[in-house]
Amino acid sequence: MRQETKCIEGGYTPKNGEPRMIPIYQSTTFKYDTSEDMGKLFDLEASGYFYTRLQNPTNDLVAAKICELEGGSAGMLTSSGQAANFFAVFNIAGAGDHVVASTAIYGGTYNLFNVTMRRMGIDFTFVEPDCTDEELEAAFKPNTKAVFGETIANPALTVFDIERFANAAHQHGVPLIVDNTFATPINCRPFEFGADIVTHSTTKYMDGHDATVGGALIDSGKFDWMAHADKFPGLCTPDESYHGITYVEKFGNEAAYITKATAQLMRDLGSIPSPMNCYMLNLGLESLAVRMQRHCENAQKVAEFLQANPNVEYVTYPGLPGDVSYELAQKYLPNGSCGVISFGVKGGRAAAEQFMKHLKLAIIATHVADAHTCVLHPASATHRQLSDEELIACGVKPDMVRLSVGIENVDDIIEDLSQALSSI
Ligand SMILES: *Cc1c(COP(=O)(O)O)cnc(C)c1O
Numbered sequence: 078m079r080q081e082t083k084c085i086e087g088g089y090t091p092k093n094g095e096p097r098m099i100p101i102y103q104s105t106t107f108k109y110d111t112s113e114d115m116g117k118l119f120d121l122e123a124s125g126y127f128y129t130r131l132q133n134p135t136n137d138l139v140a141a142k143i144c145e146l147e148g149g150s151a152g153m154l155t156s157s158g159q160a161a162n163f164f165a166v167f168n169i170a171g172a173g174d175h176v177v178a179s180t181a182i183y184g185g186t187y188n189l190f191n192v193t194m195r196r197m198g199i200d201f202t203f204v205e206p207d208c209t210d211e212e213l214e215a216a217f218k219p220n221t222k223a224v225f226g227e228t229i230a231n232p233a234l235t236v237f238d239i240e241r242f243a244n245a246a247h248q249h250g251v252p253l254i255v256d257n258t259f260a261t262p263i264n265c266r267p268f269e270f271g272a273d274i275v276t277h278s279t280t281k282y283m284d285g286h287d288a289t290v291g292g293a294l295i296d297s298g299k300f301d302w303m304a305h306a307d308k309f310p311g312l313c314t315p316d317e318s319y320h321g322i323t324y325v326e327k328f329g330n331e332a333a334y335i336t337k338a339t340a341q342l343m344r345d346l347g348s349i350p351s352p353m354n355c356y357m358l359n360l361g362l363e364s365l366a367v368r369m370q371r372h373c374e375n376a377q378k379v380a381e382f383l384q385a386n387p388n389v390e391y392v393t394y395p396g397l398p399g400d401v402s403y404e405l406a407q408k409y410l411p412n413g414s415c416g417v418i419s420f421g422v423k424g425g426r427a428a429a430e431q432f433m434k435h436l437k438l439a440i441i442a443t444h445v446a447d448a449h450t451c452v453l454h455p456a457s458a459t460h461r462q463l464s465d466e467e468l469i470a471c472g473v474k475p476d477m478v479r480l481s482v483g484i485e486n487v488d489d490i491i492e493d494l495s496q497a498l499s500s501i
Contacts, residue, residue: 080146080263081366088142088359101356102126102134120320121327121340131343135352139359143283143293146262146362147275150298151335153343154291154355158258158278160348161292162186162225163194165254165276168338169309170222172198177216177223177246179237181206181230183278186256190225206235213242217249222308224251228267229259229402229415231445232455232479233472234393236405236414243271250305258282259415259446263369270409273300274334281446282415285361285368289354294338298331312337368448368484373413375490376482382491383420388428388498390421390476416482417445426465426475428501429454435497438489439480450483450490 078086089099107126109115117123126132136154144152155161170176178190180203190201202216206226224246226237239255246253252273257265261282267275277283279291302325306313312333315321319340324333343349350358373396380394395406395414406414422429433441433454442451443459453459456468456475465475482490 078145083142083145084263084366085363087145087362088140089138099135099138099356099359101352102129103352104133105129121322121336129352130347130349131339133349133352133355136350136355139355139362140293142359142362143262143277143279144295146266146365147257147295148262148266148268148297149275149295150331152293152295153335153339154279154293154350154358155343156292156348156350157290158183158256158276158280158292159185159189160346161276161278161294162256163189164294164338164342164346164348165274166190166194166199166223166225167197168334168342169252169311170199171311173220174222175200175202175218175220176225177202177204177213177221179204179206179226179230179242181233181235181237182225182227182256183231183258186227206230206237213245217245221249222251223254225254225256227256227259228265228409229395229417231259232417232419234395234402234414234417234419236395236402236409238405239267239270239272239409243273246273247271250308252300259417260410261365261369261415263366264373264410264413264415268297268299273297279358279361282369282372283361283365284358285365285447287444287447287449288361289350289357291350291354291358294335296331296334298329300334301330302333303330311341316341369413369415371484372416372482375484375487376416376418377413378487379480379482379490379494380418382494383418386495386498388423388432388501390423392418392420394418415446418480418482419477420480421474421476422478422498422501424476424501426456429476429478430457431501432478432497433457435500436493437496438485438493439497445479445481447481448484450485450493451481453479455479 140152140154243253254274255267255272256276258278275295277293302312324337328336383389383392395402439450
């Protein structure tokens with residue numbers, strides 16, 4: 078099946094007389110005839126459901142669809158994108174370990190790594206996505222367990238050179254984890270460029286309608302854990318909390334990583350999405366391919382309009398020739414990047430505030446990447462406590478507006494931006 082077809086048909090094929098839509102298994106527990114039957118599930122000797130904190134059939138059908146879209150071997154859903162990125166790293170790195178991450182990542186992920194996971198004893202080295210080979214090489218340590226980056230960074234909108242970072246990771250015997258939230262598997266499939274694990278905040282384009290917070294964790298099944306068994310004892314040596322199972326031996330490279338994340342992390346941390354939310358996520362996935370196409374078409378036109386507007390200082394969008402990421406976007410995102418654009422309003426912070434005040438269609442929201450066009454002026458919202466100097470120091474320009482182009486008629490979006498810009 079092609080991607081558009083997988084969006085509709087992937088993950089679930091009803092048998093004779095079964096419901097067309099995925100059923101919502103709104104049940105915490107599952108019934109068994111004998112204790113022996115249930116015992117086999119607890120021993121991971123048989124697969125099946127017993128308690129929704131670990132696994133739920135509705136969730137698994139939707140995870141299977143995303144896994145097919147990414148071309149992976151196994152996948153799971155989490156209650157948020159934050160949980161997915163935490164699981165992705167914590168499944169293979171613990172206290173005393175180290176991870177190399179790109180600086181161009183979502184602020185929430187940066188904080189998760191740099192504050193919370195450091196507190197858990199995991200060390201991080203952050204490298205610029207366009208660092209030299211020497212700088213990248215120098216970031217690795219003997220205890221490095223993974224490399225992490227974002228296909229299209231939120232909000233920097235730089236494109237990650239997946240192949241280059243995958244090669245570096247593999248030379249050091251560790252996997253590359255890629256957060257593919259903004260590109261979605263419609264526009265980029267990181268596994269095709271050597272990534273080993275993909276994460277998503279499904280809250281964004283996958284849900285696409287401002288309805289549900291969620292995350293996904295997908296394994297390519299290609300990383301050879303046993304070849305680097307000394308680095309990954311959690312996968313390659315017996316798990317005493319599961320009767321001495323060795324995940325790679327028992328489940329193979331295809332399923333070991335996700336089985337461990339389910340059996341240990343979901344069991345102990347319980348970041349499970351509700352079956353109802355997964356059902357709604359599935360509705361979003363059905364139209365993902367057509368929506369992404371429209372998001373990209375609209376964003377390209379809006380970016381070109383902004384570039385030509387006299388009240389606009391600069392525009393950042395990977396689809397614009399001359400953009401810092403244009404070349405990489407041609408390679409990794411030939412069918413389009415995403416609907417998010419950032420631009421500067423001439424006249425600085427005050428002018429940007431004036432512009433925001435005059436918008437009528439575009440709503441002001443901290444959210445991005447869904448059907449509704451929305452805008453955020455970080456200097457007067459998320460970063461409002463900072464002075465202009467402090468803003469510049471942390472890479473957020475006072476005049477910068479982040480615009481998430483929706484799937485309304487593009488002429489309405491442009492008219493709205495145009496009248497608000499001319500109010501300055
Ligand atoms: C939003 C976002 C996250 C966090 O996801 P939540 O679902 O909000 O927890 C992680 N990565 C990227 C790229 C995001 O845009």
